[in-house]
Structure formats: structure tokens, C-alpha cells
Amino acid sequence: MxxxxxxxxxxxxxxxxxxxxxxxxxxxxxxxxxxxxxxxxxxxxxxxxxxxxxxxxxxxxxxxxxxxxxxxxxxxxxxxxxxxxxxxxxxxxxxxxxxxxxxxxxxxxxxxxxxxxxxxxxxxxxQNRRFDGEFLELQHVLAHGYIGEPIEFESHFDYFRPGASSNPGEQIDGAFYGYGVHPLDQIIKLWGTPDSVGYDIKSVTNPDGVDDNFDVTLHYANLRAKIKTSFLVAQEYPKYILHGTNGSFIKYGMDAQENDILAGISPADPLFGKDNPDNYGVLKYINAYGDPVEHKLETPIGNYGQMYQNAADVVLDGADKEVTDAQIIAQLEILDAGFQEAGPHVVKFNQ
The missing domain is CATH 3.40.50.720 (NAD(P)-binding Rossmann-like Domain)
Incomplete structure (x- = not known):
């Protein structure tokens, strides 16, 4: 039963x-x-x-x-x-x-x-975007070591809303808290708490409004992980840019689950969340024989319901939490530190 x-x-x-x-x-x-x-x-x-x-x-x-x-x-x-x-x-x-x-x-x-x-x-x-299809794909690339040691990572969460203007409010009402939580959580899951974080958080559409634009870089020993959001990006950036000592991985396009929900497609449908093949990630690396290799990777189908499945597993069967207490606090500390000073600044962690 x-x-x-x-x-x-x-x-x-x-x-x-x-x-x-x-x-x-x-x-x-x-x-x-x-x-x-x-x-x-x-x-x-x-x-x-x-x-x-x-x-x-x-x-x-x-x-x-x-x-x-x-x-x-x-x-x-x-x-x-x-x-x-x-x-x-x-x-x-x-x-x-x-x-x-x-x-x-x-x-x-x-x-x-x-x-x-x-x-x-x-x-x-x-933290549903741990189960974006493109993030599952990114984890696959890293786990298999295709690109060697990761050196530089960039994640975008952009829109084009030229007529928008941000309203006054608290820091939790702005883009860094509203959108930054997604890539921040993904980076913390992959690489833990950074050594330091450089912040450039501002409002472009309304100087008196909450932030609608950020460029934030997390620094690790040999890795620089950047997250960016702007509401004034008419030409799409790649969602992910990853460079390593042995290759690169580039992925365009956002996870398809939200669009499918809006279209009335159920998560139970076998095609739900399937990515457009034009957006499949491109992987370039040097194989074991020293030859350059380039090919597309089919995007795994994401499933935001895995957060609910984990909750059921934790409560019913004593499983481990998907998002650990340490990861929760690390994200909150990084978010809050972005507003400790006005303008661009750097905050050290792991001291």
C-alpha cells in the first residue's frame, strides 16, 4: 500500500x-x-x-x-x-x-x-529549480568530468521589460531576492559556501525602486561563479556558460515546465517539460585520445515535484532533506550581505 x-x-x-x-x-x-x-x-x-x-x-x-x-x-x-x-x-x-x-x-x-x-x-x-532540466544537465557534465576542473561559470536569469519600473520596497521585494535565490541555490548545491562574494546590485528602471539588476560573483579557490539578472536584455544570453581546464559547456533556454503548465499540459504527460532541441547544450572538450570533441546533449526532463517527493520521503521514511540547514543559512547570509553596503562591494565568507 x-x-x-x-x-x-x-x-x-x-x-x-x-x-x-x-x-x-x-x-x-x-x-x-x-x-x-x-x-x-x-x-x-x-x-x-x-x-x-x-x-x-x-x-x-x-x-x-x-x-x-x-x-x-x-x-x-x-x-x-x-x-x-x-x-x-x-x-x-x-x-x-x-x-x-x-x-x-x-x-x-x-x-x-x-x-x-x-x-x-x-x-x-x-528550491524547485534544483530540478530544472538544464541544471540536471549541468550536473551531468560536471559529474562526468568532461570539462576538467571548472574555472568559470556564469548563470543568467534575464528578461526584456523596457516599460517596467520597479516600485519602492524592502530588499526582499527586489530582483536579487526574487530571482537570485535560484542560481545562488544551484551554485551552493554544487560548490558550497564561497570564499567571498562581489556584489553590484542596483535599480536601473527606477532609482528609488527596489533592485531590478544585479551582477554578483561568487569566488572559490579556483572558480569564479557569476550570476546576472537584468530586465533589459533583448538578445538572449546563454542560460549557462561553463569553462574548465578541458573544455566548455554552453546552454541556451530556460526549463520548459512553466510554459507547459501554462499551456495546460500535465506533469503526468510523458512529453511534459521536454526541451526544444535547438536549445540543447553544446559540449566541447578533449577526449582521452587528445582529440577535440563537440556534440549536443539532450536536456533531461526536469521535475519541480521532486521537492514535494523529498518532503514526503523525509516525513514518511526519514530520508535526508534535499536542501540542508547549512545551505539554507549560506544562501540567506549571501543574500543579506548584498545590501550591507550601497554600491559595488565585496564580502568575505568562510573566514
């Missing part, structure tokens, strides 16, 4: 419907019992379809906190609310996953991790 983890969602906006529900509803280890929506009926069509499947809706958080059947709660609300909600859920004895950005400060992150560990509960951010 398949083990089931009974869960609830807190939040029913775009993110819940786009990045979470399609994966939850197709996972045999998850039983979604309740969804908390601040305003019931705001999405009447979606709500009715889920209610027809037996899923309950409530506008009372206590209905979830006090339900003994619910073991696990996924928080999908605006970032400033994450800490208080996650803390209440942990205090009620339930495991928690929190959308990104995880919390607003290092202190908040440490407090949640301490509370979860004291209670023997799961606390984790929803």
Missing part, C-alpha cells in the same frame, strides 16, 4: 496554481486535504474544480493548524509573511515547506531551523 502524506496549502495565488498544485495532484504519496485562501471564491473556476476532487477550502488558518490529520503544510504567500506563518505551523507540530524567498533575514531562518529541529520536524524552502 502506498504511503500517504496528508497536507495543506496556505495560499492560492498564481504560484500555488502554477508551481505547486500540478505536481502535488500527480504525486501518489501526497494527499492534499485543505487549501487556505485569504479570500474564498477569488478563483472560482479553479476552486470549484478542486472541491469536486474532495479538497476542502477555508479562510481560517486555525482550521489547518488544529487539524490532527494534516502532517505537512506548504506556505505559498507573499515573502514578508513567510516567517510568522512558518513559525505558527511548526509550533502546531506540522512539517513545513516555504516558497522563496524563504524569509527576510538570517536571524529568522536560524530561528525556524532551530524550532523545527527541536520538534523533530521538516523545514525547507521550495
Amino acid at each position: 502506498t504511503k500517504k502524506l496528508t497536507m495543506a496549502l496556505v495560499g492560492f495565488g498564481n504560484s500555488a496554481n502554477r508551481y505547486h498544485l500540478p505536481y502535488i495532484l500527480t504525486n501518489d504519496n501526497l494527499n492534499l486535504k485543505t487549501i487556505y485562501a485569504h479570500t474564498l471564491g477569488k478563483r472560482p473556476t479553479e476552486q470549484a474544480a478542486l472541491e469536486a476532487q474532495g479538497i476542502e477550502f477555508t479562510d481560517s488558518l486555525d482550521a489547518i493548524l488544529n487539524d490532527p490529520e494534516i502532517q505537512f503544510v506548504s506556505v505559498i504567500t507573499p515573502a514578508p509573511s513567510h516567517f510568522e506563518l512558518a513559525k505558527k505551523i511548526l509550533e502546531s507540530g506540522k512539517n513545513v515547506m516555504v516558497e522563496k524567498p524563504f524569509v527576510t533575514s538570517v536571524a529568522e531562518g536560524k530561528e525556524l531551523i532551530k524550532l523545527a529541529n527541536e520538534k523533530g520536524l521538516l523545514i525547507t524552502p521550495f
Whole structure:
């Protein structure tokens, strides 16, 4: 008999419907019992379809906190609310996953991790882009040693929004927290905490608004890993640029899962998330015979649902967390340090 983890969602906006529900509803280890929506009926069509499947809706958080059947709660609300909600859920004895950005400060992150560990509960951010197809491909290239020792890595998360203008807000509302969390987490998973980080974070579209442009470089012993986001990139950069002592790997294009969800394709469809062959990564390296080799690598199919599968495995079977406590804190420290000074600056870690 398949083990089931009974869960609830807190939040029913775009993110819940786009990045979470399609994966939850197709996972045999998850039983979604309740969804908390601040305003019931705001999405009447979606709500009715889920209610027809037996899923309950409530506008009372206590209905979830006090339900003994619910073991696990996924928080999908605006970032400033994450800490208080996650803390209440942990205090009620339930495991928690929190959308990104995880919390607003290092202190908040440490407090949640301490509370979860004291209670023997799961606390984790929803780092879904560990399961982008292109990131799985990058890990394959590194694991097989094609490019030798990695020397330089660059990751882009760009858009072209010339009419946009950022609004005033806190640092958590800007692009570095909103977009930087993705490549930062990927780099931390691959190479750990850097020795130092160089920051250039600014707002281009509105000097008084939150940041919408960043160029941040993580320095390791023999590796420089750069992450960049801009909303004024009309000509696409490669998603990944990787150079090493024995070759290079270049990958264009973003993971296809989000577009497929928007097109109404289910994660259960065998073609879901399949990459465009024009975007397959190009690998150039020297083989064991000293000959230059160049070929395309088919992109693995990503699966954001693996974050939910890991949560089920942790709670039901005692598996290891996909995102470790140390990785959570490292990311929060790197994010926060980007705003310790105005303008370009460098912060040292691992001292």
C-alpha cells in the first residue's frame, strides 16, 4: 500500500496554481486535504474544480493548524509573511515547506531551523529549480568530468521589460531576492559556501525602486561563479556558460515546465517539460585520445515535484532533506550581505 502524506496549502495565488498544485495532484504519496485562501471564491473556476476532487477550502488558518490529520503544510504567500506563518505551523507540530524567498533575514531562518529541529520536524524552502532540466544537465557534465576542473561559470536569469519600473520596497521585494535565490541555490548545491562574494546590485528602471539588476560573483579557490539578472536584455544570453581546464559547456533556454503548465499540459504527460532541441547544450572538450570533441546533449526532463517527493520521503521514511540547514543559512547570509553596503562591494565568507 502506498504511503500517504496528508497536507495543506496556505495560499492560492498564481504560484500555488502554477508551481505547486500540478505536481502535488500527480504525486501518489501526497494527499492534499485543505487549501487556505485569504479570500474564498477569488478563483472560482479553479476552486470549484478542486472541491469536486474532495479538497476542502477555508479562510481560517486555525482550521489547518488544529487539524490532527494534516502532517505537512506548504506556505505559498507573499515573502514578508513567510516567517510568522512558518513559525505558527511548526509550533502546531506540522512539517513545513516555504516558497522563496524563504524569509527576510538570517536571524529568522536560524530561528525556524532551530524550532523545527527541536520538534523533530521538516523545514525547507521550495528550491524547485534544483530540478530544472538544464541544471540536471549541468550536473551531468560536471559529474562526468568532461570539462576538467571548472574555472568559470556564469548563470543568467534575464528578461526584456523596457516599460517596467520597479516600485519602492524592502530588499526582499527586489530582483536579487526574487530571482537570485535560484542560481545562488544551484551554485551552493554544487560548490558550497564561497570564499567571498562581489556584489553590484542596483535599480536601473527606477532609482528609488527596489533592485531590478544585479551582477554578483561568487569566488572559490579556483572558480569564479557569476550570476546576472537584468530586465533589459533583448538578445538572449546563454542560460549557462561553463569553462574548465578541458573544455566548455554552453546552454541556451530556460526549463520548459512553466510554459507547459501554462499551456495546460500535465506533469503526468510523458512529453511534459521536454526541451526544444535547438536549445540543447553544446559540449566541447578533449577526449582521452587528445582529440577535440563537440556534440549536443539532450536536456533531461526536469521535475519541480521532486521537492514535494523529498518532503514526503523525509516525513514518511526519514530520508535526508534535499536542501540542508547549512545551505539554507549560506544562501540567506549571501543574500543579506548584498545590501550591507550601497554600491559595488565585496564580502568575505568562510573566514
